[in-house]
Amino acid sequence: MADAALPVIVLSDPDPIRRHETAELVQSWYRTSFRVLQVGGPAETVRALKALADRKVPVAAVLADEAPEPGGAHPGVRWLPLARRSDDASAAGEHPAEHLRVALDDSLCTWNADSRGDLPTAEVRGSRFSPAAYAVRDFLGRSGVIFRWLPEEDARDAPVTVRLGDGTELTDPSISELAERLGLIRPAGQDHYDVAVIGGGPGGLSAAVYAAAEGMSVVVIEDDAPGGQAGSTSRIENYLGFPVGLTGGDLAQRALQQARRARVEWQPTRVASRVAPTGTGDHSVEFVKAGTEEASSVTAAAVVVATGVDWNRLTAPGVDRLLNSGVYYGSCLSDAPSTAGEDVYMVGAGNSAGQAALYFARYARSVTLLVRGTDLGASMSSYLVQRIERTPGLRVLLGTEVAECLGGDTLTGLRLRERDGGERTVGAHCLYVLIGGRPSTEWLGGALKLDERGYVLTGSGGAGPEALPMETSVPGVFAVGDVRSGSVKRVGAAVGEGAAVAQSLVEYRRRHPDRFRDARAACGF
Ligand SMILES: Cc1cc2nc3c(=O)[nH]c(=O)nc-3n(C[C@H](O)[C@H](O)[C@H](O)COP(=O)(O)OP(=O)(O)OC[C@H]3O[C@@H](n4cnc5c(N)ncnc54)[C@H](O)[C@@H]3O)c2cc1C
Numbered sequence: 144m145a146d147a148a149l150p151v152i153v154l155s156d157p158d159p160i161r162r163h164e165t166a167e168l169v170q171s172w173y174r175t176s177f178r179v180l181q182v183g184g185p186a187e188t189v190r191a192l193k194a195l196a197d198r199k200v201p202v203a204a205v206l207a208d209e210a211p212e213p214g215g216a217h218p219g220v221r222w223l224p225l226a227r228r229s230d231d232a233s234a235a236g237e238h239p240a241e242h243l244r245v246a247l248d249d250s251l252c253t254w255n256a257d258s259r260g261d262l263p264t265a266e267v268r269g270s271r272f273s274p275a276a277y278a279v280r281d282f283l284g285r286s287g288v289i290f291r292w293l294p295e296e297d298a299r300d301a302p303v304t305v306r307l308g309d310g311t312e313l314t315d316p317s318i319s320e321l322a323e324r325l326g327l328i329r330p331a332g333q334d335h336y337d338v339a340v341i342g343g344g345p346g347g348l349s350a351a352v353y354a355a356a357e358g359m360s361v362v363v364i365e366d367d368a369p370g371g372q373a374g375s376t377s378r379i380e381n382y383l384g385f386p387v388g389l390t391g392g393d394l395a396q397r398a399l400q401q402a403r404r405a406r407v408e409w410q411p412t413r414v415a416s417r418v419a420p421t422g423t424g425d426h427s428v429e430f431v432k433a434g435t436e437e438a439s440s441v442t443a444a445a446v447v448v449a450t451g452v453d454w455n456r457l458t459a460p461g462v463d464r465l466l467n468s469g470v471y472y473g474s475c476l477s478d479a480p481s482t483a484g485e486d487v488y489m490v491g492a493g494n495s496a497g498q499a500a501l502y503f504a505r506y507a508r509s510v511t512l513l514v515r516g517t518d519l520g521a522s523m524s525s526y527l528v529q530r531i532e533r534t535p536g537l538r539v540l541l542g543t544e545v546a547e548c549l550g551g552d553t554l555t556g557l558r559l560r561e562r563d564g565g566e567r568t569v570g571a572h573c574l575y576v577l578i579g580g581r582p583s584t585e586w587l588g589g590a591l592k593l594d595e596r597g598y599v600l601t602g603s604g605g606a607g608p609e610a611l612p613m614e615t616s617v618p619g620v621f622a623v624g625d626v627r628s629g630s631v632k633r634v635g636a637a638v639g640e641g642a643a644v645a646q647s648l649v650e651y652r653r654r655h656p657d658r659f660r661d662a663r664a665a666c667g668f
Pocket residue numbers: 341342343344345346347364365366367368369370371372373374375376378379380381382413414415416449450451452453494495496498583586623624625626631632633634635637
């Protein structure tokens with residue numbers, strides 16, 4: 144759809160810098176569905192609404208500090224108060240418009256149902272402590288789908304229902320079914336590609352975009368939603384070119400949009416299970432639909448493994464039983480508003496734990512960060528440590544670990560153990576575990592050489608001195624990002640490796656031109 148044909152979200156703010164910043168963020172959430180129109184204040188809002196009504200352009204919402212004149216402009220216009228940057232928010236490094244997301248999602252769902260009904264939206268009902276409901280919400284949020292979450296007081300195994308924008312109701316859908324029904328996935332267009340990238344985090348999407356720009360046909364096989372670990376973070380502050388930072392979801396959606404523009408084929412909710420040489424110089428990549436046993440495969444001249452890292456597991460009793468029913472690995476940001484009035488615990492001492500704690504502290508009654516060591520600054524950037532110290536309702540318990548998770552169907556408390564062996568029990572509604580990662584390489588089943596910690600060896604450590612940069616022990620199979628042995632665990636580093644591996648792919652194609660059958664692949668740039 145051409146931008147001009149998209150329905151409009153009017154953003155009214157007399158401060159041009161703040162307005163531009165907020166517009167960029169809101170646009171990034173709804174890039175493919177809405178156009179953000181910036182106006183300078185109440186009078187200009189009225190004029191803009193009249194002009195849009197004359198041109199019959201639908202207006203989905205008006206974001207402004209003051210409500211537009213009643214009935215004066217656009218019929219049935221929905222107004223949402225624009226969040227102001229308070230001193231507190233600014234000190235905590237919050238974005239002025241970040242918390243608008245939940246309110247806007249809700250309002251846009253209603254608008255879509257009342258008017259157009261053609262956007263991929265969803266309404267999710269289920270128990271807040273249902274693991275299945277958590278998986279659905281996490282997937283929708285990270286896929287950029289506008290959705291409304293309606294928690295119910297049911298038992299955790301009550302069915303999860305998802306009502307789509309067109310009225311279809313799905314009960315206990317798998318994420319692959321959701322992806323298909325919401326149009327997020329299309330059947331693979333071909334069975335052979337120049338490059339198959341496994342993993343749609345920053346490293347994989349970067350490799351895909353740069354390889355496509357070199358005229359290669361590319362498929363990305365991702366087991367979940369775009370963005371990888373970065374996709375779940377509330378704020379990335381050190382990524383070049385975004386001086387006020389950006390959310391992981393924003394980065395993921397931007398990267399995916401760029402990949403699609405470059406004609407990369409995007410296959411989410413597909414779990415790679417095997418990479419093997421075909422015997423003709425190509426490689427076969429096997430994968431299954433997430434949540435099903437349905438298997439498929441593609442072949443490719445070259446493969447880029449970008450499967451990153453997964454969370455380390457907590458071994459305390461009760462963790463596995465209460466997983467996704469109060470105990471979570473990582474942090475599902477869309478859950479934060481529903482922790483209002485609750486006591487949230489987090490385990491971890493890295494930047495990811497710090498960022499999540501700051502984000503949840505804006506909603507929960509209290510957030511407690513449990514740190515096994517005695518110095519938070521030893522593993523967390525000092526700017527985060529300082530913000531944590533300044534944030535009311537957020538406390539840090541040093542030298543403390545989880546001895547047991549308590550509760551029947553859902554988490555109700557934690558038994559904490561201190562360094563001196565002392566123990567105490569606290570009431571807790573949720574526990575988020577963010578204790579670093581382990582490489583996602585088990586699925587490779589020994590196909591590639593790994594280092595002693597399970598990361599993929601590349602270059603001279605992989606195939607030997609003849610290997611191309613980032614080539615693994617199997618010629619034609621490359622690895623980038625966090626999964627690669629010796630990698631720097633940063634978004635910028637993963638993106639850089641994705642760009643660099645494209646040069647190895649170009650050299651590999653020069654050596655084996657016959658294997659790259661898709662010279663016709665046209666990049667959309
Ligand atoms: C909460 C959090 C906050 C962070 N904040 C920052 C920050 O502020 N700045 C910064 O520079 N870095 C940050 N990082 C680190 C950064 O996110 C990672 O370094 C980066 O995402 C690595 O990218 P990647 O593509 O290599 O791997 P990942 O991001 O891990 O992506 C790998 C992808 O592969 C998929 N996958 C795994 N196995 C399979 C399979 N078998 N089949 C198909 N797909 C598979 C995964 O689902 C995932 O989507 C943060 C990390 C976390 C967890």
